[in-house]
Amino acid sequence: MKKDKYFDLLSTKFNTSEEIVSEIINLKAILDLPKGTEHFVSDLHGEYSAFQHILRNGSGNIKEKIRELFHQQLSTKEQNELATLIYYPEKRLKVLTLEQPTQWYKQTIDHLIQVIRFCSSKYTRSKLRKTFPKRFSYIIEELLSETNAHNDKQQYTHQIIDNIISLNQAENLIIDLSYIIQRLVVDHLHVVGDIYDRGPEPDNIIERLMTHHSVDIQWGNHDIIWIGAAAGSPICMMNTIRISARYNNLSIIEDTYGINLRPLLTYAEKYYEDNPAFRPKLDNDHTLSQEEILETTKIHQAAAILQFKLEEQLVRRRPEFMMEHRLLLSHTNFKEQTVTIKGQTYPLHDTCFKTVDPENPSELTQEELEVIQRLLHNFIHSEKLKRHMNFLLEKGSMYLVHNENLLIHGCVPLNEDGSFQSIQLNNTTYQGKALLDFFETALRKAYQNPFIPDDYETDSLWYLWSGESSSLFGKKEMTTFERYFIHEKNTHTEEKNAYYSLREQEETITDILQEFGLYGPDSHLINGHTPIKEIKGENPIKANGKLVVIDGGFSKPYQKTTGLAGYTLLYNSYGMQLVAHKPFSSVRQVIEEQDDILSMKRLVDRPVKRKLVKDTSVGLKLNAEIEELLHLLEYVNYFYRK
Incomplete structure (x- = not known):
């Protein structure tokens, strides 16, 4: 077997032993070069102009x-x-x-x-x-x-x-x-999640990444929802439509991906009116007519109610997800327009429950089933969406261990005592690294079978979006229903997983790194997902430098609360530098006035010894290749001696 392997290698790559020797010398020399610069970005949320400028200026x-x-x-x-x-x-x-x-x-x-x-x-x-x-x-x-x-x-x-x-x-x-x-x-680019939603051009970000010379992606919760829609999940699809309507981005679905939303608009026009709580968020440059705003408002309501119905069905279908507390349609008194949550009854406002049967609130009408099926067919058969999602699957993962660093968009779910939070899924208990591995396996299987809308793996994608033990969500519950219909702000609170308080402690991060096989003193955990409110004094460098959070607010809606427009991270042979960026103006302003983004750098970590290629993940692969070549050389020399 080994002999055949070496013959194959010899015949495909090398003609003589001298060529093998030359390659060994070349690879060994590369090991002593300084490591290349890695560039980390996160939570781009469709802000293509700012992202491509960050790429251009490194x-x-x-x-x-x-x-x-x-x-x-x-x-x-x-x-x-x-x-x-x-x-x-x-x-x-x-x-x-x-x-x-x-x-x-x-x-x-x-x-x-x-x-x-x-x-x-x-x-x-x-x-x-x-x-x-x-x-x-x-x-x-x-x-x-x-x-x-x-x-x-x-x-x-x-x-x-x-x-x-x-x-x-x-x-x-x-x-x-x-x-x-x-x-x-920049030698290599890492995108630590959330390319999609909120901003207007996630598709252009994907197209740009597809031309990049070296890139990997760690999926974010918003990416997962789009993957889920392409994988045939009706509830993920409705969520993408709802969020797109909310942020006035339906053109991404219709114009960019060629997905016909006419079935949903026709249905929405029939049952919904204007509703202030569902009007799209508009920037100062919007060009929508009043008629277009009203259409979007109606689509927004229809998508939300269909999502809530589908969610109730999924929750009942998957009791092991332990999401019964999200059966809010079932806890609604439609006559009194109130809802009971955790024993407390609240009045409802701006409601739109015309298509909800009070006796069976999660039931879909035949008309709704037909609308969902037609939309799902359009999502699954969008050539451009499939091409983009294929790229996310090819370059993406739930997490990445690279050059002694762990890259993860959200969190590793923890209990209050710092132990790994466990959950039983499909009759097996998972926690820590094994939980994230389970989610990735389920996602890939669901994507390969897009015509089965309610199988376990496809349902798992919704759990990733909003489940308590989801590494991409990291909260006890997602209060979407409450934010639309209840005025009391206390019901809007989404309690974070213990990870987000414990990640300030070096011991916690060290335990997590070791769970993923990282024991070195230079290892770090690099996080996205939760915007750092620097304007309130929050520090993105945590746990004595072991953890770095690089979501500083690329997304424009967050910038008023974060005080900046995103963090990025640079890691070269001399160490790590965190870069805080001020909001991007425009390409025109940069070109005509040299008005570059104001970027402030701060040192995260400077190793005692300059890092070389031999100290990296690439170095490990090169050393393995050198070992193979040495064996090949030994075999060739023996073969010719005989």
């Missing part, structure tokens, strides 16, 4: 490289102009007024080449070459190889630049060099 990393390189050569204004050009080369070139274009081209190309040299110091020549666009790959390689030692070589490269300018290719070269820099400043 969370301030590009500007920092320029400052290190040119602090004695360029003024602050000139440094900012160079940074803006690198972020948006095509757009910036269009608005520039050049008095001496030839001289500016020469100087700018020289500056960009210097930045590339500086940023590429931790990469092999082979890896660097892969970042070059085809049209200028030879030219860029020649420009990068220039040294000040030989005047002949200088003259050669100067002639190359002169020819590029004379042939009107300078701007194209500047564009390509700028994108190479964007590519080099």
Whole structure:
């Protein structure tokens, strides 16, 4: 068996023992390079403009490289102009007024080449070459190889630049060099959950991620709901429609994903009127007519009531989920317009229960069943939605252990004493890592079988959204019904899992890291999901630096309470830096006024020794590959000796 394996490896990759030796030398050399920069983002919530700007500027990393390189050569204004050009080369070139274009081209190309040299110091020549666009790959390689030692070589490269300018290719070269820099400043991107909901362009975020050179995703609760809709879950589907209506984003469903909502609108027009509690949240730039606002309001009500009915059916179908307290339609007195929750009766306001049968409130009418089936067919058969969800499944997971760090969107459910919270699911008790593994297995199985709407795995996706022991929800209950219909604010409170208070303690985080196999002193838990209210003094760095929360409020609705517009995290060979961002203005303002996002960095952790590739997850894989090659070499030498 092993002999066949080595023969296969030899025949597919290597022709001679010398080639094997060369590869071993190459891989061992890579192990001693500094580790690449990892970039962590979280809770993007459809805010594509802010996200793509963070990607383009590397969370301030590009500007920092320029400052290190040119602090004695360029003024602050000139440094900012160079940074803006690198972020948006095509757009910036269009608005520039050049008095001496030839001289500016020469100087700018020289500056960009210097930045590339500086940023590429931790990469092999082979890896660097892969970042070059085809049209200028030879030219860029020649420009990068220039040294000040030989005047002949200088003259050669100067002639190359002169020819590029004379042939009107300078701007194209500047564009390509700028994108190479964007590519080099970040080696790998981690998205720690919640790409979807609230903001207007989650689809563009996915499209951008699909072109990224190296990315992984840890699913968030809002991502799970969209996966659930594509997996054929009626209740997940209704929730995506409800949230989209609430935030005036139905166009994502209809225009972006081509999902026809006409069946739901026709139904909603028949049974629902205007209702202040269900009007969409509108920003100052909205262009909706009063008729469109009313249509959205009606769809919002219809989706909410259908969701509540479907939820009651699921709760009764899955008693092991222990969600009986969410049977609020069944606890509603429709004649008196009151609801009883935990023994307390509350008056209801802004109700819309015309389609609810008081004798059997969770029952769907035949008309409602037909609407749900038609909508579900449209979701399941949306080509673009399927392509995006396939990408989330391919690149995503419930959690990730990478380079001695644990990445998880929400939490690891805990009891008050710090022990792992357990739950019995499908006749087996789960807790800690095993619970998250169960959820991931269930999700993947549900997605593979989209035409079974109420199987255990599909129902588990709803539990992930709102169940008490869900690692993505992390609260005792989701009070959606109460927020719509009850004025008393105390009923809106969603009590958090003990994890969120205990995560301040280093001992708790250490226990969680060890549960996932992380015992090293440099290990961290990197979290999203819960916005850090820095405006109230909350610190995103917790547990003596062992835990970092990077949800600072990319989502615009959160920014008034968080005081900022998101955290990102950079982890290079020297350690971790948390970056706090002020709200993003617009691409136009950045290009025309060099008004970059104001980003403030704070040190999270600086290792005693600089980290090399050999200290990373990639290093472990390379060492395993080296071992295989050494065995192959030994086998080949033995084979030829015989």
